[in-house]
Amino acid sequence: xxxxxxxxxxxxxxxxxxxxxxxxxxxxxxxxxxxxxxxxxxxxxxxxxxxxxxxxxxxxxxxxxxxxxxxxxxxxxxxxxxxxxxxxxxxxxxxxxxxxxxxxxxxxxxxxxxxxxxxxxxxxxxxxxxxxxxxxxxxxxxxxxxxxxxxxxxxxxxxxxxxxxxxxxxxxxxxxxxxxxxxxxxxxxxxxxxxxxxxxxxxxxxxxxxxxxxxxxxxxxxxxxxxxxxxxxxxxxxxxx
Numbered sequence: 106x107x108x109x110x111x112x113x114x115x116x117x118x119x120x121x122x123x124x125x126x127x128x129x130x131x132x133x134x135x136x137x138x139x140x141x142x143x144x145x146x147x148x149x150x151x152x153x154x155x156x157x158x159x160x161x162x163x164x165x166x167x168x169x170x171x172x173x174x175x176x177x178x179x180x181x182x183x184x185x186x187x188x189x190x191x192x193x194x195x196x197x198x199x200x201x202x203x204x205x206x207x208x209x210x211x212x213x214x215x216x217x218x219x220x221x222x223x224x225x226x227x228x229x230x231x232x233x234x235x236x237x238x239x240x241x242x243x244x245x246x247x248x249x250x251x252x253x254x255x256x257x258x259x260x261x262x263x264x265x266x267x268x269x270x271x272x273x274x275x276x277x278x279x280x281x282x283x284x285x286x287x288x289x290x291x292x293x294x295x296x297x298x299x300x301x302x303x304x305x306x307x308x309x310x311x312x313x314x315x316x317x318x319x320x321x322x323x324x325x326x327x328x329x330x331x332x333x334x335x336x337x338x339x340x341x342x343x344x345x346x
Contacts, residue, residue, distance in 0.1 A: 122235050122236070123235065123236070123237070123238060124234060124235055125234060125235075125237060126234060128233050128234055128237060129230075129233075129234070132325075132328045133233065133325075133328045133329065133332070134230070134233050134234070136321060136324065136325045136328065137226055137229055137230055137233065137325070138226075138230065139321055140222065140226050140318065140321050140322060140325070141222075141223060141226035141227065141230065143314055143317050143318050143321065144219045144220075144222040144223040144226065144318060145219075145223060146310075146311075146314045147215070147216075147219040147311055147314040147315055147318055148215075148216045148219035148220050148223070150307045150308065150310050150311035150314060151178060151212060151215055151216050151219075151268070151307075151308060151311040152178050152212075152216045153178070153307075154177060154178050154305075154307055154308055155175070155176075155177040155178075155303075156175070156176055156177065156279070156302065156303030156304075156305065157173045157174060157175040157176065157302070157303055158173070158174050158176070158204070158279040158280070158283070158301070158302040158303070159171055159172070159173045159299075159300040159301045159302070160172050160173075160187065160284070160297055160298065160299060160300055161297070161298045161299075161300050162190040162195070162199075162290075162295070162296075162297055163295070163296045163297075164190060164195035164196070164198060164199065164292070164294060164295040164296075165193075165195050165196035165198070165294055165295075166191065166193065166195075166196065167190045167191050167195060170190040170191060171300065172187045172188045172189070172190055172202075173187065173188055174186065174187045174188075174202075174204055174279075176204065176279065178212055178216070179208075179209035179212045179213050179216075180206075180207075180208040180209055180212050180271070180275055181207050181208075181209045182203075182204035182205060182206045182207065182208065182275070182278050182279070183203055183204065183205060183206060183207050184203070184207075185203060185204045186201050186202065186203050187201075187202040187203075195289070195292070195295060198289060198292040198293075198294075198295060199289045199292075199295075200288065200289050202287050202289055204278055204279060204283065205278045205283065205286065206274055206275070206278045208271040208274060208275055211264075211267040211268050211270070211271035212268060212271060214263075214264045214267060214268070215264045215265065215267070215268040215311070215315065218257075218260050218261065218264050219318075222257060222318070225253070225257075229250070232246070240332070241332060244333070244334050247329065247332040247333040247334075248333050248334070250329050250332075251326070251329045251330055251333055254322060254325055254326050254329045255326055257322050258319060258322035258323040258325075258326060261315060261318045261319035261322055262319050264315065265312060265315030265316055265318075265319055268311070268312060268315060269312045269315075272305070272308050272309070272312060275305070275308075276305060279302045280299070280302055281299035283299075284297050284298075284299055
């Protein structure tokens with residue numbers, strides 16, 4: 106799409122700018138605006154998250170001391186360490202405790218796709234609004250647009266479900282279930298209690314936005330297809346006696 110767009114931009118026809126914002130009221134343009142908006146919501150709700158999980162530690166000379174582990178996008182939890190309960194580290198029985206899991210691949214896949222979609226939608230809207238005549242006259246542009254739309258719909262499906270699975274694992278790794286895996290909590294005279302973890306409501310919403318994007322791109326396949334030669338050929342064949 107980008108190479109085809111660049112090739113079209115240098116053609117003499119591109120000097121003939123024909124602004125038509127009425128195309129934004131048609132399904133092709135209106136859905137593209139929605140795709141642009143929801144791509145922003147997707148990467149903002151996921152990429153902007155910051156949280157922490159908190160434990161209460163009681164050990165030698167320490168009672169209900171709060172220890173925290175702060176985590177954020179891209180969720181490389183295995184690099185996040187809890188703060189020590191006290192300077193003496195519970196009389197030497199407290200060792201560095203890390204969260205478990207590295208979910209950066211799924212999170213970055215989701216956010217990177219959203220950012221690329223955001224940029225693509227801007228380029229597509231410029232063409233739709235200002236150069237729709239070039240878009241329709243150059244048969245390669247609608248076909249390339251169709252191919253990218255199909256691929257993007259599939260990528261939203263894959264990235265959203267991968268991110269949803271990673272989010273479920275993140276909740277497990279930062280919730281109360283992490284305590285049995287902490288060796289320092291098994292030391293004699295040491296008790297650990299789960300206190301709290303930051304609400305992940307925005308991350309849940311990011312999954313919803315991913316599903317919305319998947320539906321938008323999947324539904325847009327038909328409207329992009331209607332501008333291609335494939336649709337025109339099928340119409341001619343069906344209308345021929």
